[in-house]
Amino acid sequence: MLLSFFEWLEASPLGVFMKDLPATFAIVEAVHLMGLALLGGTVLAQDLRLLNVILKDVPSNVVTEQAHRWFKVGLWTLLLTGVPMLAGVATKCYHNPFYWTKMIALAIGILFVFTLKQPLLRSDHASLKPATLKLMAVASMSVWFLVAASGRWIGFSG
């Protein structure tokens, strides 16, 4: 059932387009990396602030609020380039354990950010326990690192 979806995706016009010219995939890949820099940078800016490592003299509420806007831009860039990349090599990904690691970590990351981290961080950080803020930061950095690193490993094992 799931495999037939991946086969359909690879045979779809999008999948064909991604495979037609080798440069298409490479260019989309490069834009995917730009999205990674933006998403990773805004994750690190927020989380390292919550851990009191950087931007200590800027209120953490300001940092998380501002950085989250560009986090969303980074995430959309990654999703909009990630789907075509998947379409180009869908059946390969289906059999790739790193692909599934990444997808599970990604689902956890998105759920974590939008249902837990951001709703919590929208309130005044002074009213939250410092340990809670630090825990959020460490969890966030861990999950996004796993998403990014397992993503890179999809390409090593084909």
Added chain:
Amino acid sequence: MNSALLQFAEWLAASSFSVGLHESFYLYNWIETTHVMTLMLSLGMLAVIDLRMLGVAFANVPASKIAERLDKPMLIGFTIMFITGVLLFTAIPVRTTQSIWFRLKMLLLIAAAINAWLFRGYMLAAKNSWDLEAVAPRRARVAAGLSLALWAGVIVTGRFIAYDWFDCGGDNPAFIDWAAGCVVAE
């Protein structure tokens, strides 16, 4: 020039250090992974600084504060990028030396460094006049836009090194072989 570079690359490729890096699946791939993951620190911080200069992020925080506070993490990132980059080159020296993408990437890196250096001086000299404004003066915006464009080019050319479209010895137009510095075998 090109044959001297090739000679150096061949000497490096023959060293046991290079062979070891190249042949170890986990070592090579983890160096590559570290290089890519560190994009998040180096170019991530750079993007935040440049977006602040363009007035589209952290507009409610003084520009110099963002630039000065994020400078250190960004430079730590660039240091890791440099070290892992040198190791990646060491692992595959001959092919990389004759890669048109690697050469373009080096040129873009130099251009980005010059741009950053010029802008840094300008920012330090003029920061008090516009620090609190949401949008920086035109010159700072141009430098920030140029910085983002040059680094995007570094990402593209860096990623393209992995592809063999224009490898020496292939069926390439003459100017590609010239730009890649392909040395004709004697």
